Amino acid sequence: MIIHEGTVDIETISTFEKGPGRISPGFYNRTMELSRDMSVALLKVLKPGVALDSMAGTGIRGLRIAKETEWTVVLNDKDSRNTEIQKKNAALNSLDLEVMRGDYFCAVSSRKWDYIDVDPFGTPSGLVDAAIMNLKNNGIVGVTMTDTANLEGKSISKGHRIYGSRSIKGIYSREISTRIFAKYVIERGASLGRAGRILLSIRDGHFIRVFVRFKKGNMVADDSLKDLKMVNVGGEEIGPVYTGRLYDPEILEKINGFHLSDYSQKVLSNFKNEDLMFLFYENSNGGREVKKSRIIEELQNRGHKAGNTNFSEKGIKSDAESEEYRKIVSLL
Numbered sequence: 001m002i003i004h005e006g007t008v009d010i011e012t013i014s015t016f017e018k019g020p021g022r023i024s025p026g027f028y029n030r031t032m033e034l035s036r037d038m039s040v041a042l043l044k045v046l047k048p049g050v051a052l053d054s055m056a057g058t059g060i061r062g063l064r065i066a067k068e069t070e071w072t073v074v075l076n077d078k079d080s081r082n083t084e085i086q087k088k089n090a091a092l093n094s095l096d097l098e099v100m101r102g103d104y105f106c107a108v109s110s111r112k113w114d115y116i117d118v119d120p121f122g123t124p125s126g127l128v129d130a131a132i133m134n135l136k137n138n139g140i141v142g143v144t145m146t147d148t149a150n151l152e153g154k155s156i157s158k159g160h161r162i163y164g165s166r167s168i169k170g171i172y173s174r175e176i177s178t179r180i181f182a183k184y185v186i187e188r189g190a191s192l193g194r195a196g197r198i199l200l201s202i203r204d205g206h207f208i209r210v211f212v213r214f215k216k217g218n219m220v221a222d223d224s225l226k227d228l229k230m231v232n233v234g235g236e237e238i239g240p241v242y243t244g245r246l247y248d249p250e251i252l253e254k255i256n257g258f259h260l261s262d263y264s265q266k267v268l269s270n271f272k273n274e275d276l277m278f279l280f281y282e283n284s285n286g287g288r289e290v291k292k293s294r295i296i297e298e299l300q301n302r303g304h305k306a307g308n309t310n311f312s313e314k315g316i317k318s319d320a321e322s323e324e325y326r327k328i329v330s331l332l
């Protein structure tokens with residue numbers, strides 16, 4: 001079957017329109033279009049270099065990067081059936097690029113890279129260090145985790161063991177899980193003498209993805225740990241979590257003009273709100289639900305920044321202090 005995404009046509013063997021899908025060669029998952037859109041958009045605004053799509057599947061992410069940006073791309077997958085599909089897909093899109101078949105660790109350590117994409121099924125635990133080690137100075141890692149239940153659901157203790165932080169269930173779980181995953185990747189970098197700086201973070205569907213730039217140096221690496229903290233949420237001590245910016249404002253500004261899928265565009269429009277505050281307010285007043293758009297409008301009328309958050313249907317992010325927020329909601 002041939003599917004179309006971004007500017008490429010891709011031959012797939014199995015196509016999943018929703019959810020995580022099932023592991024198989026030639027697998028295409030529509031839910032991940034957002035994640036791929038953001039990889040393309042991010043690399044488009046950065047100085048071009050050499051990118052490795054280390055777990056490429058059909059090759060769709062790397063092929064999109066090669067077609068839609070100025071970057072040079074290398075594809076890799078351990079499964080020879082995917083290698084064959086990647087070659088066909090490169091030809092289908094008139095792209096001439098290097099395709100490797102090999103284990104992740106061989107591919108990432110075969111040279112130094114400006115960008116490495118790590119897109120496993122499940123957790124990237126055990127993979128992240130090798131990517132960071134094989135980046136050029138100031139190189140970037142884009143990494144996905146799809147074991148969100150370990151940080152948001154029933155398996156909080158498993159998440160603690162894998163990611164080294166205690167998470168939380170309930171309405172704040174999606175923001176907390178994203179911040180724990182960001183912490184995890186920054187911490188791995190610091191242990192290797194690299195300072196990680198978050199460029200973009202995404203929490204959507206069944207996955208979390210962060211894009212992190214790494215700079216070499218022990219002093220900067222020490223410094224990168226300053227935003228990793230324990231936090232109190234509703235009386236519970238959780239973390240450590242990354243409490244810094246989830247988005248680079250300059251990158252957001254540049255990406256904003258791009259033509260992305262309608263869904264990616266909608267998600268992107270909320271990114272600018274996410275760093276207005278840690279966590280978010282809910283649109284209720286003593287159990288009475290107040291229309292979100294009315295609250296946001298009123299906050300803006302009073303000179304505050306305010307908007308929706310991708311972390312919760314009911315959430316509002318604003319730079320207004322909580323007392324001011326409560327006062328405004330009580331008047332509506």
Ligand SMILES: C[S@@+](CC[C@H](N)C(=O)[O-])C[C@H]1O[C@@H](n2cnc3c(N)ncnc32)[C@H](O)[C@@H]1O
Nearest residue numbers: 055056057061077078079102103104119120121
């Ligand atoms: C989630 S899929 C990647 C999807 C793809 N990036 C996309 O956007 O459609 C994970 C891929 O990693 C490959 N893979 C799993 N373990 C690997 C390893 N150790 N080395 C290289 N590739 C591996 C699998 O064959 C599979 O194609």
